[in-house]
Amino acid sequence: MGKTIVQKILSAHTKDEVKEGNIIWLDIDVRSARDFGGPNVVKHYREHYGAEKVDDPKKTFFTFDLVAPAKTIKYAINQSICRKFAREQGIKVYDVGSGIGTHVLMEHGHILPGNTAVGTDSHYNIVGAIGAFGQGMGDVDITFVFKTGKTWFEVPKTVKIKIKGKFEYPTTAKDLTLYILKHIKTDFALGRSIEFYGESVENLPLFGRITLLSMVTEMGGIIGYIPFTENTIEEVKKFTGASDFNVFYADQDAAYEKEIEIDVDGLESQVAAPPHPHNVYPAKDLKDVKVNMIYIGSCTNGREEDIESAWRILKGKKIKEGIVLSITPATRRAYKNLMEKGILQDLFDMGAIITNPSCAGCAEGHPGMTGEGEVSLNTSNRNFPGKQGKGKTYLTSPEVAAASAITGRITDPREVL
């Protein structure tokens, strides 16, 4: 019997039999903790392992991206606890200002295709975009991996999603993602690995793959993969700076638990209304929803290309009076490239707030939450009640976010193009 992509990566990292439902001991290539979770990792570590060395400091990282820089003394203390532990152990810290941890670790070539990686971030499965296996875990789990370099894992079942049909700009990967979510909610893929096939997904550039695969978390999935094309291989080389890595493809006779086909032909811009990421409507059906805050960024849509695309729509237009538009590049590299292209300058001149690379508006409303009755339109991945304030959060693409910044209400970008 052939293997699916996840089974191949897991097989390369364990001596145990990789069979669905089996519990295996998995070797972990990269382990990291953030400013949330990190202090608890240190606390557990000291309690259980004292001053013993971590398994491999070269494979262990801290990434500060959530409340970065710290906005209260408590957060500052938590970060300093991690920094101190890192110094003692010889662990590298990608400190405040570096950007979103998973993105930074991929960009610096720490996580490569075929690798296994875990961290205190529920969107760690985003590394599926570069063909790696990643899992978000809690602080107990991560402490254990820091010390042993291993963890237990239940081999997931794999499901297949075939995407049929084509769509055109200004419909992008985020619209595709939301549309898939609308169809499968959390029912189809809960606890599963997902493989996506079909021309429209396989042709996605790397940043689009990042968008779709980051939201496998919202689908309830363990991890997602889109088979690499020649172009993906070139893009991943450039992105990670590495030229040599293992790319895994599913075998022809691999077994899938179930399959679904979703037709996206002529797909239009989509928006997820509260309270769930799968509560999705065409953007044009929500055109009466007035917006107060717009946020472009996050691990899902904070790449250079995402922000550049938003800028292309905004260029030469005006941000509607009263709209607070915040923009956060995912990493320092994305920030620098956008700065050098003059795009950040342009956005700044239009009145946008440009913040340092981080999770910014996604995690704890740093910079900014909504008050009662306000609406935030957000390119991140979650709109659960109360996550970004008392108001309502709608999720969308950078293109819809930009168009809506011009009109002050949820807007299909074709209206302003």
Next chain:
Amino acid sequence: MKIKGRIFILKDKNGNLIKDIDTDQIYHNMYLHITDIKEMGKYCLGNLEGYENYSLVAKKNDIIIAGSNFGAGSSRQHAVDCFRSLGTGCIIAPSFGAIFKRNAINSGFCILECPKIAEYIKEGKISHGEICELDFENGIIKKENGEELFCIPPSKVQLDILKAGGLFEYGKRK
């Protein structure tokens, strides 16, 4: 392992089990800076509509019943630890978010998958407030009248970690 406690059902306004309760509803990100488990209990379910005051009415060994995909969302251990902080006995749901499930297992906190739980409630086989005894190892809810309701028994790894007293202890034997 037996847990005797009060059944506490998380229902929405229409009387249905609440699905997809996410970690922000269980333990809001506003309190993530807290690292002392003793302090976490008071924020438990603090952002779940209708249950904001759960920590005030919580009882030790409560057996909480919720809808599918309980604990969706973030990787925060706090979402498990806030229940441990209150001495919650077990959480029963048709399914759990993957990371929440791992976090619960790793810290030796009892959770049981029970695909039929909504049916049991609908048929009046189990109701809010009654006292039941849970035979955790076999995944059986035993009612005071002797009736038994069946859930999926925990996996071997879940029991092994629980018996060892958590992942760290379990890991030492590996």
